[in-house]
Amino acid sequence: MPVSFEVNGKRVTVEVEPRMTLVDCLRHQLRLTGTHVGCEHGVCGACTILLDGEAVRACLILAVQAEGCKVVTIEGLSNDEALTPLQASFRRHHAVQCGFCTPGMITTAHALLTAEPDCDADRVREVLSGNICRCTGYISIVEAVLDARSAYRTPESQS
Amino acid sequence: MKNSYVGSAVERREDLRFVRGRGQYVDDLAPDGLLHAVILRSSVAHGRIRSIDAAAAVKIAGVHAVITARDMPGGPPRIAMRLQPLPEFKPFEQSVIADTKVRYVGEPIALVLATSMAVGEDALDRIVVDIEPLPAVSDCETSANGDRLLFAEQGTNCAMTFTAECGDAVAAFAIAPYVRREKFRTGRHYGLTMEPRGVMAEWDAATGQLTVSGAAKVPFFNRRILAKLMGLPEDAIAMVENDVGGGFGARGEFYPEDFLIPFAARQVGRPVKWIEDRRENLMAMNHARQAQVDVEIACTRDGAILALRGHADVDMGAYMRTNGAVGSRNVAQFMSGPYRIPNIDVDVTLFMTNKTPVGTYRGPGRFETDFFRERLFDMVAKDLGLDRVDFRRRNLVAESEMPYAIATINPFESKDQFDSGDYQITLDRCLTEFGWDEKSKLQGRLIDGRWHGLALGCFIEGGAAGPKETAGVTLNDDGSFTIAMGSSAVGQGVETVFAQIAADALEIPLTSIRVMHGSTTYLKEGYGSYGSRATVMGGSAVVVAAQKLLENFRALAAKELHVPPEKLTMADGQATAPDGRRLTLTDLSAHGLSAEGSFSNNSKATYTYGTALAHVAVDAKTARVEVLDYVVVDDVGRIINPHTLHGQVIGAAVQGLGGVFSEELVYDSNGQLLSGSLADYLIPVATDYPNVRAISLELHPSPNNPLGAKGAGEGGIIPVGGALANAVSNALSSLGVEIRELPLTPPRLWSLLQKATASA
Numbered sequence: 001m002p003v004s005f006e007v008n009g010k011r012v013t014v015e016v017e018p019r020m021t022l023v024d025c026l027r028h029q030l031r032l033t034g035t036h037v038g039c040e041h042g043v044c045g046a047c048t049i050l051l052d053g054e055a056v057r058a059c060l061i062l063a064v065q066a067e068g069c070k071v072v073t074i075e076g077l078s079n080d081e082a083l084t085p086l087q088a089s090f091r092r093h094h095a096v097q098c099g100f101c102t103p104g105m106i107t108t109a110h111a112l113l114t115a116e117p118d119c120d121a122d123r124v125r126e127v128l129s130g131n132i133c134r135c136t137g138y139i140s141i142v143e144a145v146l147d148a149r150s151a152y153r154t155p156e157s158q159s
Numbered sequence: 160m161k162n163s164y165v166g167s168a169v170e171r172r173e174d175l176r177f178v179r180g181r182g183q184y185v186d187d188l189a190p191d192g193l194l195h196a197v198i199l200r201s202s203v204a205h206g207r208i209r210s211i212d213a214a215a216a217v218k219i220a221g222v223h224a225v226i227t228a229r230d231m232p233g234g235p236p237r238i239a240m241r242l243q244p245l246p247e248f249k250p251f252e253q254s255v256i257a258d259t260k261v262r263y264v265g266e267p268i269a270l271v272l273a274t275s276m277a278v279g280e281d282a283l284d285r286i287v288v289d290i291e292p293l294p295a296v297s298d299c300e301t302s303a304n305g306d307r308l309l310f311a312e313q314g315t316n317c318a319m320t321f322t323a324e325c326g327d328a329v330a331a332f333a334i335a336p337y338v339r340r341e342k343f344r345t346g347r348h349y350g351l352t353m354e355p356r357g358v359m360a361e362w363d364a365a366t367g368q369l370t371v372s373g374a375a376k377v378p379f380f381n382r383r384i385l386a387k388l389m390g391l392p393e394d395a396i397a398m399v400e401n402d403v404g405g406g407f408g409a410r411g412e413f414y415p416e417d418f419l420i421p422f423a424a425r426q427v428g429r430p431v432k433w434i435e436d437r438r439e440n441l442m443a444m445n446h447a448r449q450a451q452v453d454v455e456i457a458c459t460r461d462g463a464i465l466a467l468r469g470h471a472d473v474d475m476g477a478y479m480r481t482n483g484a485v486g487s488r489n490v491a492q493f494m495s496g497p498y499r500i501p502n503i504d505v506d507v508t509l510f511m512t513n514k515t516p517v518g519t520y521r522g523p524g525r526f527e528t529d530f531f532r533e534r535l536f537d538m539v540a541k542d543l544g545l546d547r548v549d550f551r552r553r554n555l556v557a558e559s560e561m562p563y564a565i566a567t568i569n570p571f572e573s574k575d576q577f578d579s580g581d582y583q584i585t586l587d588r589c590l591t592e593f594g595w596d597e598k599s600k601l602q603g604r605l606i607d608g609r610w611h612g613l614a615l616g617c618f619i620e621g622g623a624a625g626p627k628e629t630a631g632v633t634l635n636d637d638g639s640f641t642i643a644m645g646s647s648a649v650g651q652g653v654e655t656v657f658a659q660i661a662a663d664a665l666e667i668p669l670t671s672i673r674v675m676h677g678s679t680t681y682l683k684e685g686y687g688s689y690g691s692r693a694t695v696m697g698g699s700a701v702v703v704a705a706q707k708l709l710e711n712f713r714a715l716a717a718k719e720l721h722v723p724p725e726k727l728t729m730a731d732g733q734a735t736a737p738d739g740r741r742l743t744l745t746d747l748s749a750h751g752l753s754a755e756g757s758f759s760n761n762s763k764a765t766y767t768y769g770t771a772l773a774h775v776a777v778d779a780k781t782a783r784v785e786v787l788d789y790v791v792v793d794d795v796g797r798i799i800n801p802h803t804l805h806g807q808v809i810g811a812a813v814q815g816l817g818g819v820f821s822e823e824l825v826y827d828s829n830g831q832l833l834s835g836s837l838a839d840y841l842i843p844v845a846t847d848y849p850n851v852r853a854i855s856l857e858l859h860p861s862p863n864n865p866l867g868a869k870g871a872g873e874g875g876i877i878p879v880g881g882a883l884a885n886a887v888s889n890a891l892s893s894l895g896v897e898i899r900e901l902p903l904t905p906p907r908l909w910s911l912l913q914k915a916t917a918s919a
Contacts (some may be wrong), residue, residue: 038437100182135806
């Protein structure tokens with residue numbers, strides 16, 4: 001069945017099976033492979049995307065549920081010219097190793113910082129506790145997110 | 160001017176794609192005509208296959224084929240071991256697909272090829288498999304009994320016994336003034352990677368070429384195995400390394416799927432991709448760590464260790480996989496850790512059970528054996544009325560004893576020695592950083608409803624697994640350089656690290672270097688990334704290749720400038736003649752300058768060493784443990800990139816904490832895996848361990864390689880079990896709690912606390 005929604009600012013209509021998850025639709029039909037699949041049961045957070053501005057797990061949503069919604073993926077939070085302040089902060093703090101959880105981490109952190117640019121370390125940890133990273137031990141990720149807060153206090157530097 | 164990229168916290172070049180979601184992992188590939196493979200796995204731990212009926216499955220629209228053992232002429236081949244391939248292990252090696260018997264839950268039985276994974280999974284439900292169940296062997300005790308055999312023709316479930324020996328333990332124990340004997344156990348963990356495994360194979364019938372994507376860790380080794388199993392020459396196969404979402408020892412070994420997918424692709428003449436789901440990953444990727452030990456120590460009354468002896472049983476799972484024996488060997492070899500123990504007699508028996516086969520997981524054998532040893536040491540220090548720090552200090556191998564020979568492992572008579580170091584230094588530095596003198600006043604005290612405990616553990620980390628690594632350097636037309644590596648990238652940041660090493664060796668800017676790694680297409684030969692070897696072995700190979708290239712440059716420049724080569728001054732990518740005429744590397748870039756280099760360490764390992772200290776608070780009512788502080792100090796010989804190194808140590812420490820408190824693969828007595836999701840197998844999350852610190856020193860370079868570097872990817876995980884189990888035991892010492900088993904899951908610790916409180 002057809003489903004129409006907006007992805008990274010572009011309106012798309014895709015033909016999907018009713019049982020297809022949104023993450024499979026994004027990755028396989030729309031070829032947006034920056035969103036990763038780590039568990040398919042809503043625990044690891046690698047597939048986190050923004051759905052109408054909220055960070056959600058694309059493995060727990062059916063594609064058809066996205067009808068009429070605004071979807072933003074890691075591709076939509078990136079540009080060719082330069083890293084965003086949040087991305088640059090991840091790099092500066094060595095908050096990335098294998099990179100597999102990173103798009104989900106950045107998407108979750110982006111949603112948090114957009115809503116709460118003054119959040120403290122405990123709040124960052126609490127929100128990121130829904131995203132599993134097996135490489136870093138999280139310490140550098142928390143530092144990276146905290147360090148990027150200032151960029152979210154001025155609206156124009158948000159991506 | 161010489162560069163000094165080595166030693167600098169250079170930001171990783173990999174991150175530019177990873178933070179934008181532009182990494183390319185194997186599941187991101189989708190060539191035209193792709194078929195998806197899904198695998199039917201055994202739901203029975205032990206049984207005889209009576210029949211497999213796939214007739215209904217192949218009728219489903221979109222299902223292309225169902226492959227079983229019957230499709231393999233001559234029967235399914237077995238996967239040969241890569242490390243310690245002893246003849247005794249041969250009969251226990253795994254077939255690429257179950258034929259007449261299944262031996263663990265998760266063993267592949269059939270492969271479905273379909274137009275999508277969803278259709279393939281529909282088909283799985285329509286395959287009828289009739290299995291006659293047999294009683295399962297779910298632990299070492301049942302395995303040792305021998306009345307239920309996994310391999311009837313072997314007459315035993317015991318695959319091998321390794322021994323570690325030095326001195327004369329019997330004589331030492333006979334006259335020892337003090338001995339203590341204890342039993343400990345560690346549970347089953349695995350090197351869970353965030354990216355599940357995946358393989359994609361493309362067969363070109365016209366040229367007879369096979370391309371396999373998704374390679375990791377040891378592509379060259381795996382190509383050799385695959386070529387043999389497929390009956391192809393090695394050069395007909397290209398193994399392609401994509402971005403890899405974590406390795407930890409488990410990913411990249413040759414698994415059944417590494418044959419099944421290429422086999423299927425050749426069979427149907429279309430590209431075939433298989434991506435593991437998380438449930439499969441939990442039951443199909445190598446497990447590790449499950450061991451139990453009965454160990455005895457002999458000391459003088461003032462705390463000099465005289466001897467160590469004992470026996471360990473390792474639960475191997477159903478088959479001997481490619482590196483399945485490494486953990487068991489290491490339990491034997493490293494039970495003595497960084498300590499001077501003149502007499503050792505430890506043996507380790509490998510028992511087959513109806514569980515997922517084991518392989519390596521970061522710090523294989525060493526995490527386990529450090530827990531056994533450091534727990535024992537704390538008990539001994541307490542018995543003898545000695546300070547636990549002094550006891551360790553007294554017995555650490557001294558700098559003057561380097562190189563220090565450690566116990567010999569048999570049956571293959573493996574000898575090794577510690578390369579360099581002053582083990583007291585990391586101990587002292589760690590005590591200072593941690594604030595031991597002040598904090599240890601809290602030892603065993605109950606404050607605001609929580610018991611405080613502090614402890615330490617010392618460790619060594621073997622690295623730079625031999626024998627060899629290769630690298631190539633090519634000067635491109637535009638004056639840039641391409642480095643080709645035999646080493647693999649599994650997320651450690653090797654592109655950045657090798658670029659740093661190459662830029663320093665060639666005396667050129669970092670930005671002029673491109674690093675290609677892993678795939679078999681860049682070099683004739685390569686070894687890979689395991690045993691904390693990539694930076695040391697691969698990095699040394701880059702140094703050798705760069706030196707060769709500069710020699711070639713000198714020879715060519717001499718010819719062009721008409722001066723003898725030895726008269727040229729070489730610096731900053733320039734060759735300058737005595738009269739001032741000069742040529743730069745870029746001037747000669749059209750000449751196709753390139754060089755290959757290899758580095759062999761004659762299998763002389765490097766030994767990073769260090770100390771870890773932990774401070775915990777245990778809730779007196781709920782037994783919840785908070786790690787208030789954890790500090791690890793190690794000496795890695797030479798630091799190439801402080802950022803990536805620090806990330807490895809901290810990341811490994813937190814992984815270790817998961818293994819101490821929450822991660823456990825649990826089986827019931829029928830061999831059913833009870834922890835089949837990430838809601839059951841609990842990995843640390845961001846709120847769990849915020850207080851982890853690591854300090855790495857570079858005081859004693861390894862004499863065994865030109866960089867002086869030591870392997871450092873695993874040390875972070877090795878001391879965690881010992882230090883934390885000691886800290887919790889010390890916290891609860893007034894209640895008489897002694898930890899003898901890991902993981903220390905909340906229910907396990909709670910019941911220990913309940914029992915202790917009841918009897919107190």
